[in-house]
Amino acid sequence: MNFDLTEERQMLQDSLRRYLREKYSTATRNEILERPNGMSEEVWTQLAELGVIGAMFTEEQGGFGGAGFDIAVVFEELGRAGVIEPFMDSALIGGRILAACDKTDLVEEMIGGGLQLAVAHGEPTSRYDMSHVRTSVDGGKLNGRKAVVMNAENADHLIVSARASGDVADEAGIALYLVAKDAAGLTIQGYPLLAGGRAAEVTLDGVEGELLTEDGFAVLSDVMALATMAQCAETLGAMDTATRLTNDYLGTRKQFGRPIGTFQALAHRMADMLIEMEQARSAVINAAGNLREETRIRDMNISAAKNLLGRAGRLIAEESIQMHGGIAMTQEYELAHIAKRITMADHRFGDTDHHLERFIALSAA
Amino acid sequence: MDLSYTDEELAFRDEVRAFMRDELPKEMSDKIRLGDELGKEGQEKWHAILNSKGWLAPNWPKKFGGAEWNAVQRHIFEEEAAAHHAPRIVPFGLSMLAPVLQKFGSKEQQDYWLPRLLEGKDWWCQGYSEPGAGSDLASLKTRAVREGDHYIVNGQKTWTTLGQHANMIFCLVRTDPDVKQQEGISFLLIDMNTPGIEVRPIILLDGTHEVNEVFFDDVKVPVENLVGEENKGWTYAKYLLTHERTNIAGVGFSQAGLNTVKRIARAEMAGGKPLMANPHFAARVAQVEIDLKAMATSNMRIISAAAAGGAPGVEASMLKVKGTIIRQEINDLARRAVGPYAMPFASEAIEGSNEALPDPHEAGPVAAQYFNNRKLSIFGGSNEIQRGIIAKVMMGGGQ
Numbered sequence: 001m002n003f004d005l006t007e008e009r010q011m012l013q014d015s016l017r018r019y020l021r022e023k024y025s026t027a028t029r030n031e032i033l034e035r036p037n038g039m040s041e042e043v044w045t046q047l048a049e050l051g052v053i054g055a056m057f058t059e060e061q062g063g064f065g066g067a068g069f070d071i072a073v074v075f076e077e078l079g080r081a082g083v084i085e086p087f088m089d090s091a092l093i094g095g096r097i098l099a100a101c102d103k104t105d106l107v108e109e110m111i112g113g114g115l116q117l118a119v120a121h122g123e124p125t126s127r128y129d130m131s132h133v134r135t136s137v138d139g140g141k142l143n144g145r146k147a148v149v150m151n152a153e154n155a156d157h158l159i160v161s162a163r164a165s166g167d168v169a170d171e172a173g174i175a176l177y178l179v180a181k182d183a184a185g186l187t188i189q190g191y192p193l194l195a196g197g198r199a200a201e202v203t204l205d206g207v208e209g210e211l212l213t214e215d216g217f218a219v220l221s222d223v224m225a226l227a228t229m230a231q232c233a234e235t236l237g238a239m240d241t242a243t244r245l246t247n248d249y250l251g252t253r254k255q256f257g258r259p260i261g262t263f264q265a266l267a268h269r270m271a272d273m274l275i276e277m278e279q280a281r282s283a284v285i286n287a288a289g290n291l292r293e294e295t296r297i298r299d300m301n302i303s304a305a306k307n308l309l310g311r312a313g314r315l316i317a318e319e320s321i322q323m324h325g326g327i328a329m330t331q332e333y334e335l336a337h338i339a340k341r342i343t344m345a346d347h348r349f350g351d352t353d354h355h356l357e358r359f360i361a362l363s364a365a
Numbered sequence: 366m367d368l369s370y371t372d373e374e375l376a377f378r379d380e381v382r383a384f385m386r387d388e389l390p391k392e393m394s395d396k397i398r399l400g401d402e403l404g405k406e407g408q409e410k411w412h413a414i415l416n417s418k419g420w421l422a423p424n425w426p427k428k429f430g431g432a433e434w435n436a437v438q439r440h441i442f443e444e445e446a447a448a449h450h451a452p453r454i455v456p457f458g459l460s461m462l463a464p465v466l467q468k469f470g471s472k473e474q475q476d477y478w479l480p481r482l483l484e485g486k487d488w489w490c491q492g493y494s495e496p497g498a499g500s501d502l503a504s505l506k507t508r509a510v511r512e513g514d515h516y517i518v519n520g521q522k523t524w525t526t527l528g529q530h531a532n533m534i535f536c537l538v539r540t541d542p543d544v545k546q547q548e549g550i551s552f553l554l555i556d557m558n559t560p561g562i563e564v565r566p567i568i569l570l571d572g573t574h575e576v577n578e579v580f581f582d583d584v585k586v587p588v589e590n591l592v593g594e595e596n597k598g599w600t601y602a603k604y605l606l607t608h609e610r611t612n613i614a615g616v617g618f619s620q621a622g623l624n625t626v627k628r629i630a631r632a633e634m635a636g637g638k639p640l641m642a643n644p645h646f647a648a649r650v651a652q653v654e655i656d657l658k659a660m661a662t663s664n665m666r667i668i669s670a671a672a673a674g675g676a677p678g679v680e681a682s683m684l685k686v687k688g689t690i691i692r693q694e695i696n697d698l699a700r701r702a703v704g705p706y707a708m709p710f711a712s713e714a715i716e717g718s719n720e721a722l723p724d725p726h727e728a729g730p731v732a733a734q735y736f737n738n739r740k741l742s743i744f745g746g747s748n749e750i751q752r753g754i755i756a757k758v759m760m761g762g763g764q
């Protein structure tokens with residue numbers, strides 16, 4: 001066994017960490033949070049130049065990575081700095097769906113940093129059920145409503161899932177379409193998100209799209225496996241920041257004439273946070289390392305990680321705030337944003353309970 | 366042992382219910398239910414409605430114009446208010462400062478400030494905490510130096526809740542730096558419009574402007590605004606804290622919050638069934654409900670003892686710790702219940718359209734509330750400080 005990163009991944013991690021430390025300070029990020037489009041194009045382009053997007057694709061797809069650990073390294077760093085630019089939804093999910101559907105030109109554009117995508121899959125009543133698709137397709141026209149679609153307003157194209165056949169929750173019969181942002185009948189109602197970035201409610205009223213695949217579920221489940229693992233890595237990075245900030249604060253904040261970290265009531269809880277960090281890191285390694293295993297093994301490891309990160313993330317976000325006291329409640333302080341990123345991650349790709357149930361079901365299979 | 370209300374208490378509850386039904390404006394309760402801010406005007410309007418019924422100051426003695434309710438009546442009122450999504454009574458003037466003035470203030474101070482409080486002429490805020498003095502409040506540094514008929518105040522307060530609306534602030538200030546910390550503190554009433562005071566907003570993590578920093582630069586405060594004796598402020602502050610802790614368990618808020626969680630979870634679908642029928646979610650809800658039922662009885666036991674004349678001491682700390690844990694757990698359940706719709710920010714309409722934000726269950730900004738209510742275990746004496754008190758008292762130290 002060897003738990004060291006390869007040289008290339010180590011280099012990517014170092015350069016990404018350096019860039020974000022120098023160019024993505026709390027003040028810069030808080031300014032980006034206020035922007036109407038919820039992101040910085042400059043940061044997007046510069047990170048693309050650093051190879052952040054290329055690392056998400058295999059060589060056959062035009063990238064130079066694409067394996068679990070390539071993606072985990074990138075997202076852990078993005079999470080550590082609380083990056084709000086839509087690398088998850090636009091580049092990883094959108095890009096890898098297009099790569100799976102052989103849209104080589106668009107993938108190339110994506111890797112170069114010149115494309116924005118949005119994936120319109122979830123619906124108002126689908127919650128975390130991936131096969132729940134009610135949006136219909138009839139004679140090539142899409143009709144329906146998609147919920148909390150990340151990055152929809154910035155996207156050049158939307159990838160839309162639609163039910164070509166079968167019942168609302170069937171895995172078979174889900175097709176994927178590529179829809180241009182200015183397609184007739186497409187309405188995008190955007191809003192800001194609590195943890196940064198923007199999403200939208202998307203209404204499709206007889207919208208024409210280009211068929212990407214008729215086996216949408218297979219593509220989605222592979223890409224969502226990647227994305228869920230990436231989300232865990234991102235949350236791990238954010239948890240690491242929360243833990244570090246809390247550790248530092250306990251050493252410097254004084255009350256009653258001594259650093260508050262010298263109160264055992266806090267010191268033991270800090271120790272628990274550090275223990276949970278190790279658990280979380282291992283869970284992410286399990287998920288990333290098993291991505292190419294058979295589906296059941298892959299998904300068990302992913303659900304295990306998402307469940308564990310949900311629990312450990314909650315503990316770390318809440319304890320970090322509590323042990324800081326009032327200061328952690330202020331928007332200006334880095335921890336506030338980081339804690340929101342950690343908690344809101346529980347609302348993506350299935351929450352703690354969803355993945356517990358999925359783990360039980362997969363274990364029994 | 367009798368767990369039910371007496372006939373008298375039941376009649377009182379009916380009266381409160383009828384009042385909430387008839388007098389609480391719907392636009393107010395809608396706002397509260399959806400987690401919106403009432404704003405200064407709305408809040409003052411609610412105070413005026415309560416005042417016209419004589420219910421604005423439940424804990425004041427009748428001779429000062431209060432309702433002089435006992436602890437059980439107060440509890441009933443708080444429970445009904447929460448159930449009907451009534452706004453809170455802003456506590457700083459009415460339930461924190463007033464008891465101090467009634468007990469330690471001069472006749473002139475009582476005659477001047479107390480009627481103004483009922484009439485809504487002043488909005489008070491609490492100037493205790495400082496950047497360096499949070500849990501260790503007695504280490505506060507804001508300095509007041511006597512010069513003739515005035516104190517000259519210099520320093521900084523922080524976390525001042527709703528200070529942006531306030532025209533008055535009651536402050537703990539240091540008048541003697543050379544004695545034991547607790548013995549050099551005084552209690553001053555300061556007009557926020559005095560030259561040298563600057564209020565700066567602090568935006569909280571859910572985007573709300575709820576607290577402020579207040580800076581004092583050579584602020585002149587007339588000596589008649591000193592409450593009680595110089596250097597005795599710590600005694601008054603501690604007295605005030607016992608009043609800050611009424612309704613500390615927040616049972617009414619928890620009950621209302623739990624009802625909301627259940628309402629959402631009955632409508633939200635998960636895997637083809639209502640979320641409430643999902644065993645994991647149902648177990649989480651049941652667990653909190655079991656805790657809340659016991660808490661409600663603990664609360665009544667302690668309240669009845671207080672009504673019978675026993676002072677709630679360490680029990681108040683117990684209610685604070687467990688009550689806030691339960692409230693925060695309910696906030697957590699609400700954000701879980703709404704699934705992906707926990708992520709949108711704010712409760713305003715979508716930009717460029719008149720449509721409300723996506724919120725299929727009219728749940729309001731539940732995730733924002735979850736974050737905002739992390740404050741419950743931090744302020745009013747953090748849960749760590751409360752546990753310290755419990756341990757100290759119960760393990761043989763006395764209070």
Ligand SMILES: Cc1cc2nc3c(=O)[nH]c(=O)nc-3n(C[C@H](O)[C@H](O)[C@H](O)COP(=O)(O)OP(=O)(O)OC[C@H]3O[C@@H](n4cnc5c(N)ncnc54)[C@H](O)[C@@H]3O)c2cc1C
Binds near residue numbers: 260324499740749
């Ligand atoms: C939303 C909000 C509104 C507020 N409104 C007001 C207001 O209107 N007026 C006002 O005066 N103040 C107000 N406060 C301030 C509040 O009372 C303080 O935040 C509180 O006293 C804690 O102080 P601190 O934030 O400085 O944390 P600190 O005291 O620095 O505490 C940091 C951490 O250390 C822990 N700790 C400290 N001492 C010990 C110990 N001895 N043993 C174990 N653990 C310890 C604390 O529990 C906490 O977890 C408000 C605070 C908030 C968040």
